Amino acid sequence: MKPLLHFIILLSIGITQSLTKEEKKIQQHVEKNMENAIDLLEKVVNINSGTLNIKGNKKVGTIFQKELDKLGFNTYWVTYPKEVKRSGHLFAEMRGGKGNKITMVGHLDTVFEKDHPFQKFIRQGNKAYGPGVDDNKGGIVSMLYVMKALNRIGKLKDMNLTLVFIGDEEKLGAHSSIVRKELIDAGKWADIGLGFEGAIGMETGTIARRSASSWILTTTGIQGHSSRVFSETLGYGAIFEASRIINSFRKELSNEEYLTFNPGVMVGGTDTSYDPVNASGTAFGKTNVVSQSVIVHGGIRTISMIQFDKAVKSMENIVSQNLPGTTAKIEFKTSYPPMEPTKANYALLDKLEEVSLDLGYGKLEPLDPSKRGAADISFVAPHVDAALAGMGPDGHNAHSADEWLDLSTFPKTTTRAAILIYRLTR
Structure with missing residues (x-):
């Protein structure tokens, strides 16, 4: 001591x-x-x-x-x-x-x-x-x-x-x-x-x-006519994949004490652009086209670095379980430690x-x-x-x-x- x-x-x-x-x-x-x-x-x-x-x-x-x-x-x-x-x-x-x-x-x-x-x-x-x-x-x-x-x-x-x-x-x-x-x-x-x-x-x-850090989730899908969404050739699209991931975060992690995470901005469609510095973006899509890309920018707060590391592993695991026809990755940026x-x-x-x-x-x-x-x-x-x-x-x-x-x-x-x-x- x-x-x-x-x-x-x-x-x-x-x-x-x-x-x-x-x-x-x-x-x-x-x-x-x-x-x-x-x-x-x-x-x-x-x-x-x-x-x-x-x-x-x-x-x-x-x-x-x-x-x-x-x-x-x-x-x-x-x-x-x-x-x-x-x-x-x-x-x-x-x-x-x-x-x-x-x-x-x-x-x-x-x-x-x-x-x-x-x-x-x-x-x-x-x-x-x-x-x-x-x-x-x-x-x-x-x-x-x-x-x-x-x-x-x-x-x-x-x-x-x-x-x-x-x-x-x-x-x-x-x-x-x-x-x-x-x-x-x-x-x-x-x-x-x-x-x-x-x-x-x-x-x-x-x-x-608590700490203050951020994360950016990016998902991709196969663009095509929406009449074939969920099929083996097109799969589910980027928006469904992003929705699955965010909802899984909520279901699996939201009850842990002192851990909070928030998707603050979400941009999705056929064509997207996003500026993380200004937290603003653009999106274009059509109701009859399976979405090709989604970007979600969020924050995460934890009471300790142990809790942060544990949450990161859990979120990365959720991200890796992709729906058919999609990909996803998540990147974390630490700002303020706890x-x-x-x-x-x-x-x-x-x-x-x-x-x-x-x-x-x-x-x-x-x-x-x-x-x-x-x-x-x-x-x-x-x-x-x-x-x-x-x-x-x-x-x-x-x-x-x-x-x-x-x-x-x-x-x-x-x-x-x-x-x-x-x-x-x-």
């Missing part, structure tokens, strides 16, 4: 402590400066940073970079070749030489590009509406104010921290082996990983997130719960992994001793024009995260 894991587990079964003098100062600083944090949130939400808006992402990132420079971080941008068509990522490093090494991750980009009508921050009491206000600008503002609170008590410069602000979380510009290499390296450097996407309720903690629910993650959640109880916020329960999608913390989690996600404030309706952030949770999750980091680095 790694020393850190042993340390976390011992702490997780210990007696809950009350807030120290310095922890109370953390709480006071966060609460006192929360309106400033909300003002900053409004400022960055009103700057469009859709994934494809390189200038917008750079502008938002530069705001955080200047703030982190003031705190003594070493900040820099990781960029990629022009053909990637993304802003790159902002990194901020503090190397104080003491305590556990922690990597934190959030993202600058949103799903709302410049041509989307949803562009404005609007505050209504404790609700803040706006593009990316929950996913993920509330989280990265919180991450900054965690650092400000730790600096206020004079402990920040004693810590070993890496903060990563991703510029293409919503749509990777290239394969993860290229555009997540530096994030993975930051995970290998660290002992603990924390993801600052939003919480889902103040009473839960995220100890796992953040698996390890014992160390549960133990780290216990530590966060201790902080929550000491602050009077209540107990925490592990969030059902099926309620979250993939995230960049999953590139860090396999390499650290323990990881948690959902460290940011609580939000709702992400990726929709009704996206909003619960501002009443903003100081609470920020304080909670700051005190957790303080305790983990003592």
Whole structure:
């Protein structure tokens, strides 16, 4: 057992402590400066940073970079070749030489590009509406104010921290082996990983997130007059073969816990074309002609790589059992790995719960992994001793024009995260 894991587990079964003098100062600083944090949130939400808006992402990132420079971080941008068509990522490093090494991750980009009508921050009491206000600008503002609170008590410069602000979380510009290499390296450097996407309720903690990968199924048939469909000479055609396969996926695999797969686009007929980058295609066919080709583009999510490998084998086996007169093949593309629910993650959640109880916020329960999608913390989690996600404030309706952030949770999750980091680095 790694020393850190042993340390976390011992702490997780210990007696809950009350807030120290310095922890109370953390709480006071966060609460006192929360309106400033909300003002900053409004400022960055009103700057469009859709994934494809390189200038917008750079502008938002530069705001955080200047703030982190003031705190003594070493900040820099990781960029990629022009053909990637993304802003790159902002990194901020503090190397104080003491305590556990922690990597934190959030993202600058949103799903709302410049041509989307949803562009404005609007505050209504404790609700803040706006593009990316929950996913993920509330989280990265919180991450900054965690650092400000730790600096206020004079402990920040004693810590070993890496903060990563991703510029293409919503749509990777290239394969993860290229555009997540530096994030993975930051995970290998660290002992603990924390993801600052939003919480889902103040009473839960995220100890796992499922993977996100894709698959493309291609089937072929023998073109001919439909009067002879099902015959030995023509067989069943590409559409029947694709239908058989997709329905078999549903029948044989849909009841497995945490495994989901979805055929998102299907193009079939006599002549087809498909662009997987833009998920769009064309098809031509006739009702009296047996279909010659089908392309199906889908996604798959799993809780572990073991589950993913098992599902791939099962799906490939189904694909291989062709109807007469047809062929089929399926190809998989991995994007986001799973953040698996390890014992160390549960133990780290216990530590966060201790902080929550000491602050009077209540107990925490592990969030059902099926309620979250993939995230960049999953590139860090396999390499650290323990990881948690959902460290940011609580939000709702992400990726929709009704996206909003619960501002009443903003100081609470920020304080909670700051005190957790303080305790983990003592």
